[in-house]
Amino acid sequence: MELTPASVGNRMAAQVIDWGVMLVYAVLVSRVLKELDLSFMTNVLLIVLPILFYTLLCELFNRGQSIGKMIMKTRVVKADGSTPTIGAFLVRWLMYLVDGPILSYAGVLVMILNRRNQRIGDLAAGTMVIKLKKYKDIQVSLDEYDFLESNYKPRYPQAADLSLEQIEIISRTLAMKSDDFLPRTAALANKVAQKLGIERQEANDTAFLQRIVRDYQYYALEEI
Secondary structure (H helix, E strand, C coil): CCCCCCHHHHHHHHHHHHHHHHHHHHHHHHHHHHHHHCCCCCCCCCHHHHHHHHHHHHHHCCCCHHHHHHHEEEEEEECCCCCCCCHHHHHHHHHHHCCCCCCCHHHHHHHHCCCCCCCCCHCCCCCCCCCCHHHHHHHCCCCCCCCCCCCCCCHHHHHHHHHHHHHHHHHHHHHHCCHHHHHHHHHHHHHHHHHHHHCCCCCCHHHHHHHHHHHHHHHHHCCC
């Protein structure tokens, strides 16, 4: 399943919302600090630093979403759909000095000119902003989601960090019928466990991969 890039309009709307959030924060905190009679430098730090690091911290600790992106149903991901690294988030944040309105609007021009609507920071960090699909747009039978039983408890929250493409690879591997099924599932199970940094609780490779797929689906539906 292909990732759907967020449109330039969606991205700009999310940015405007974030600017609004930062403006409201600055106004409210300024009024509070005025009553506290703190030093000028303290006031500046308490107002400027949170605004300066707002985007970086939001995306880093909220799985690629600022408040604006949450409202616009968009998210920052790696180009393969996986969760960006700390370094990737940092690079795209630093490049906003070039992308954004402070020095130029180069980011908007670059977004318009490339098919994934990536700004310069995205290209440098290997990231893109995707549009999260609505539940009604996901053409999947609910019969496939046997974890929807009320007593189902996901075991591996890290499964949510996998991309749709990676889940499809796991599903295709589980569905294949060939002589090398066992070694291929064993190799894939070990690779998935290593990538997610988890300790397997299932001895059987097939059972482990099935659990990963179900847990991914559980968390995917939670976000809808």
